[in-house]
Ligand SMILES: Cc1cc2nc3c(=O)[nH]c(=O)nc-3n(C[C@H](O)[C@H](O)[C@H](O)COP(=O)(O)OP(=O)(O)OC[C@H]3O[C@@H](n4cnc5c(N)ncnc54)[C@H](O)[C@@H]3O)c2cc1C
């Protein structure tokens with residue numbers, strides 16, 4: 092197996108990174124260890140848990156299942172980018188009010204996913220919202236509090 | 252195509268990566284070389300061409316689900332597509348990648364078999380069209396030759412006299428189904444003129460419940476007949492048991508899900 096690195100330029104949270112990466116490194120590994128953005132968590136590295144969710148050109152994707160070299164021409168947004176931009180202030184507050192987290196391991200993934208789901212459909216139905224959130228795993232909260240938190244943000248936003 | 256052909260024994264195509272990359276991360280697959288097709292924008296089409304829906308190699312699951320194809324096929328794709336994994340998986344994974352991966356419980360594989368679709372495979376020697384029945388060899392194995400690639404999948408557009416119904420059982424939303432049933436019936440003068448029942452998760456590849464199909468032709472559907480069909484379908488399968496369901500449980504699911512899918516198709520409520 093070749094260990095050679097290749098140059099890649101990534102746009103992460105609006106910043107440009109010129110990096111040398113091995114082609115086999117996942118986007119998750121690269122944003123964590125090369126960009127120092129450790130809010131993207133790695134749980135299963137098999138696409139199951141969703142804790143590594145980031146936005147690639149606005150779409151929520153599993154960053155453990157995409158190679159960094161595949162993201163050359165894409166806009167990558169991590170939890171840090173969303174938080175710094177204030178885009179998810181409502182979601183963060185709602186997670187705290189409704190106990191949407193306990194240990195917090197899954198939380199960045201849920202916040203990134205929830206923000207993308209509400210962006211795609213601000214008045215998403217309860218059933219579709221539950222289905223969409225079932226994409227990610229949480230070992231602590233039992234999910235209901237996460238669903239309640241996201242619902243409350245949907246209701247605030249779609250009411251105005 | 253040339254890179255793929257010249258390295259046929261050590262290269263693999265990387266499409267959505269939603270099956271291949273987990274297998275690599277688990278070291279179940281260790282290809283030496285990946286040929287990433289994600290840059291081929293011209294392969295991401297989903298379009299109706301006279302009576303055929305053509306789905307390009309890079310068309311993502313969600314594009315197929317949301318394709319709004321005219322006639323019953325459109326509704327069928329929407330209903331079946333919603334069952335494939337979760338939103339992030341559907342945004343990346345591809346229809347053709349799912350066919351090439353050939354998971355015996357994959358929704359799109361069962362759909363291709365039920366709707367009598369086919370696959371266009373391209374090698375250096377040119378293109379060939381492979382019918383669904385000849386495409387799935389066994390679990391995770393297709394009749395694609397080394398170095399061949401699926402360039403598109405084709406599904407016949409269904410005329411208005413077709414009706415569809417589906418029934419799935421999975422352990423959690425978004426998981427692969429333990430057993431899934433896709434039923435298609437063509438109804439003429441309130442009788443079944445043609446019936447196709449596709450089953451996933453009951454064999455090493457998607458299969459049709461042909462004996463049950465034969466029982467329906469010429470009939471008006473009622474509960475009793477549907478129960479007979481369910482039993483015939485269950486008798487006709489030899490499921491393998493695994494962690495997600497014993498052989499017996501899967502056979503039982505066929506018995507209850509076949510009537511449910513047919514009743515959804517017929518509109519028994
Ligand atoms: C959490 C999770 C849940 C999932 N749930 C489901 C589910 O419920 N139902 C379901 O059906 N699937 C499910 N999947 C799998 C998903 O649908 C995959 O997208 C699909 O199986 C493979 O498509 P891909 O484009 O991702 O292919 P890849 O992972 O890129 O490739 C898969 C295999 O096919 C080959 N290949 C890909 N494209 C071609 C081509 N054009 N020609 C020849 N060979 C090709 C590759 O070389 C590889 O061997 C799930 C995946 C995850 C991570």
Ligand code: FES
Nearest residue numbers: 134135136141155
């Ligand atoms: S770490 Fe990517 S889905 Fe679990």
Ligand code: FES
Nearest residue numbers: 193195229230231
């Ligand atoms: S809060 Fe602990 S895993 Fe979700």
